[in-house]
Amino acid sequence: MTNHRTTPLLLALATATALTAAAVPAASAAPAEPGRSGTSAPRLDWRPCAKPGGPAIQECADLPVPLDYADPAGPQISVAVSRIRSDRPEARRGTLVVIPGGPGGSGVQRLTQKGAALQKQLAGAYDLVALDPRGVGGSTTASCGLAPEDRHLTTLRSWPGPGGDVTGNLARSQRVAEACAANGGAVLRSFTTANQVRDMDRLRAALGERRISAWGVSYGTYVGAVYAQTHPGRTDRWVLDSSGDPDPRRVARGWLANMGEGADDRFPDFAAWAAHPDRDGQGLRLARSPEEVEPLVLSLADSLDRAPRPSTTPGVPLTGNGLRQALQNALYGDSAFPGLARLLLTLRDPQATPVLPPELAQPLRDQDASQTAAVICNDVAWPLPSAADQQRAVDEDRARHPLTAGMPVNVTPCSFWKTPPTTPPVRITDRGPSDILMIQSRKDPATPHSGSLKMRQALGKRAVMVTVEQGGHGVYLGNGNACGDAAVTRFLTTGTRPARDTDCPN
Structure with missing residues (x-):
């Protein structure tokens, strides 16, 4: 489901009566902790990996993960991860994970493409990280x-x-x-949303973070919603951009059906x-x-x-x-x-x-x-x-x-x-902290607005949704709607969301 500009004034004009402070405390760093599997968090050996068009300070590493989390001491595979560290340590408040769309999207590539824009928008508030899901890019693949x-x-x-x-x-x-x-073998059988979520939490532990923030786009919103459902105490500020219907009976099948x-x-x-x-x-x-x-x-x-x-x-x-x-x-x-x-x-x-x-x-x-x-x-x-x-x-x-x-x-x-x-599949519910901002185009060709309303309904009081009138797929830093961009940036940097679901004009 994936392809890939803001002024506070336009945000103020669109939502002047709707904003409320909902600041979420910063996610603090902590020593590496055991993951859900009970194994110690792995060490990440970072190396420079700047790519054309991306930030010069981008780094890469390889994260070992269990092929099967039911057998954490068994065979391991490798997940490629990347990081752009905050260039303003005094402003840093945590780590933001960029979750790609797809299935099949590369988080490392998306971080390269969006890293400079995120650095500008977020003003050093986060280390920016991403992973290539199993089977993608620099991670272990199968055929x-x-x-x-x-x-x-x-x-x-x-x-x-x-x-x-x-x-x-x-x-x-x-x-x-x-x-x-x-x-395909056992490696291909391990390519699931559930394992991407587990790998993402293993990355969190390897980074030494008690909680993480995230920006998921398209299929990445489903990954993000499953993470927030299964690890509610480990979420900080959560952005779901261009969401589909999370009905567990129709995962993926329902997303395709909605494309008409x-x-x-x-x-x-x-x-x-x-x-x-x-x-x-x-x-x-x-x-x-x-x-x-x-x-x-x-x-x-x-x-x-x-x-x-x-x-x-x-x-x-x-x-x-x-x-x-x-x-x-x-x-x-x-x-x-x-x-x-x-x-x-x-x-x-x-x-x-x-x-x-x-x-x-x-x-x-x-x-x-x-x-x-x-x-x-x-x-x-x-x-x-x-x-x-x-x-x-x-x-x-x-x-x-x-x-x-x-x-x-x-x-x-x-x-x-x-x-x-x-x-x-995991059923998405309203149980958990209210720390999610959804952003959605009203005219989205891949994840239509009607499907995003099903995600909004499932999350209940946990979320607030900003609907953008500009058409397209992938809203934040993607389609030029200044009001929508500013709403996400404001939430990630200050914790402030609209008090209620609201619209951004084209």
Whole structure:
């Protein structure tokens, strides 16, 4: 579920009557303590690891963690962690963990991308840390041995065939599940939200912190909510940015199902942009009115279903599902609108050769595709409907949400997964300290506002939610809404939240 500017004045104008001091005491450092497993907290040997575009003071280390927390003295694997220490020790109040989205997002990479902005916003209040979840980036990985054609984004996402046919999806889902069972082993089976939470708490202990703060985005909000539910006494100031429905019966499956509504909520922003007269001067105007844009996109996707267009990437044509996936990606942020418009304009010219967006031009690494599938399938058991019931569900969803063409409710490898979870997902409740700030776009293509309200309801008195009218996915330091950015910064630096749920204008 993930891709990745503030003035206090705008925050004051938006929430002047709603703010109240709710300061949370600083999380104090303490000697390393035993983790939940009973083993001593490991030592972290930090080394410089500055990356292009990231802070010069970034450090990295490797955190040993049990392959199976039920056997803490058994085999160990490695989790890559990174840190940007506070550059103002006198202002430091604790540690902030940056929790990536996904599943499959790299915390180390996100820290590199957002580290400088966080340093500026938080003014030295925190050491900034992150980890690569098991299976990601510099952490221990596993492979299912998937064929390249099963690792493209358009096949990892269960886009139906032309006309909504699910036959290919059923065969591919079973093939992927069997490959993961045959080749993934115990390491792949350990890729779960529960283990990411345990690893995060082991990192807390290794850092010598009694409590930590966190900023989780997209899937990272679910990780953060599970941590807050299972370790309530170890949370300091907690930010959940772009949340989904935490219903334990529909973890991941419900998130996917909601994407049809999310696309419907967000697409009007692109349509208005693409039909605006300002696009004339940029050579990017697609239509005279916003109402004409969706029929254009649907027509082009249908034509590509019938006759895929050769692209500038040899051997990888642009299909209807490729265009639909490009649309989904572009809806995450306004900055992607021009690229999508250029692609659509190219497709209107029968002589032009489309240039694929980079994420569509080649398959994912086997390790990355395997990790993404494994987490959502290991977390919760998925139903296996009959082929007829699956086709009926896709047909109904295609009619209801044409932009997503039935993908959100289609079959995935999880329905054929060979190792169902032994324990149910954590139920998120209102039991625990009131130290959570949720921030959410009202027009989010991946985690729609309606789903975030389910998280808000589950957390009850523990949380306050700020809804941002600016569309997109990933709000804080992501979409340019100064009011939303300031609300999060104020909470993390002072502990002050709005007194009640509130809105930020666009």
